[in-house]
Amino acid sequence: MPELPEVEVVRRGLARWVTGTTIDDVEVLHPRPVRRHEAGIDDFVSRLSGVTVLDAVRRGKFLWLTLDSGEALLAHLGMSGQLLLEAPDAPDEKHLRVRLGLTGGSGRELRFVDQRMFGGLAVVGMVKTPDGGPGGLGGVPDDEVPTGLPEEPAGEGPVQGEYGAGEALLPQPVAHIARDALDPALDTDLLAARLKRRETGLKRALLDQTLISGIGNIYADEALWRARLHYDRPTDKLNRPTLNRLLADVQNVMREALAQGGTSFDSLYVDVNGQSGYFERGLDAYGREGEACHRCGTQIRRESFMNRSSFFCPKCQPKPRAGRS
Structure with missing residues (x-):
């Protein structure tokens, strides 16, 4: 999608x-x-x-x-x-x-x-x-x-x-859709407070369009890879510097994708003139199961998640131990 x-x-x-x-x-x-x-x-x-x-x-x-x-x-x-x-x-x-x-x-x-x-x-x-x-x-x-x-x-x-x-x-x-990551009116203080109260996994929160909109499976995986965060990290354990880093990575990956016309894996996504985007060539995590992590060389892993898949580096994005933020 x-x-x-x-x-x-x-x-x-x-x-x-x-x-x-x-x-x-x-x-x-x-x-x-x-x-x-x-x-x-x-x-x-x-x-x-x-x-x-x-x-x-x-x-x-x-x-x-x-x-x-x-x-x-x-x-x-x-x-x-x-x-x-x-x-x-x-x-x-x-x-x-x-x-x-x-x-x-x-x-x-x-x-x-x-x-x-x-x-x-x-x-x-x-x-x-x-x-x-x-x-x-x-x-x-x-x-x-x-x-x-x-x-x-x-x-x-x-x-x-x-x-x-x-x-x-x-x-x-x-009316129920939250502001998105590139919206200048996004209230990051409010977002941080709502994430703390949600007590869920980090990727589930990123995909929740009532918390922050516009993020789907591709860019959630890409932002989490950049931020070195596991997709199941508890949101109530996030400290503010970690959240700020993640939000910056979400914004950066989306700006880069936008500059390249988006991500097109097939002919179903095109712009108004029928042209495909090219950001799939720069993906670091999504769709790269078994390939080497661009940062450490470890094989990218895919796990089932919410009837879809999550792609991550098990070394760069380790599952956090209980009680750690």
Whole structure:
């Protein structure tokens, strides 16, 4: 499943090329991807027809387009969802599920493609953020063009607003999702206190989207390897310097992955122009069972964890003895 860097790559592409456009046509080719829009397909179409996109915003693994109607088009990519910008006359993708015609931009249409159909789209209402801060990260950096995007059309691009700035609103279904590791408004003191109270294993805590969002199996393993921490280390035993080091490693690995377009193990994760990321070439732990640790040479081990796997170095990341922090 795409994690924060992969979703952020997609979000930046949408922010650059879809902001300021108007949705002038909506076609739902399969009902399952809009199943979370409880009012049905006809209502989904009517709520999107004629609205203008103000920005693309992300919190954790969720992204949404803010609309001038006061609502949002909420998207979750699931296991294989893709949001692609294509020319209207381009051949339909095999697993094309929803098509949005756009006017006022680069002449492309937005397509939701999803092979396994665990992802989906819904038009939802907005609510105030619990802490009064921005709902999530919006806009795109002035000096950064996402990898693989088409050439910018003549004249000024459609990007509006300041990178990172946003209203203190977020889609109602996302209200329970915590701020993510790259969010400037993340309260590290609050996070530390909540980790202390949780009394669980460290990787379980990192994967808990109500504690800190955007981290999945890949980047949890990578950050824990960098921090030299075992995935089952008790959170209530963590001291503050250890937590600070871990959070810095989470942030660094995600920034590095973002700079390389994310991690792509197959064709299911791509950016809005259909390009894959390359961070899998720099992985230190995830997926490297039996290979030598890049730090000490010990073979990376894989263990079953929460119906998935954890990859770690048994020498660099020893299981802590009882009572140690």
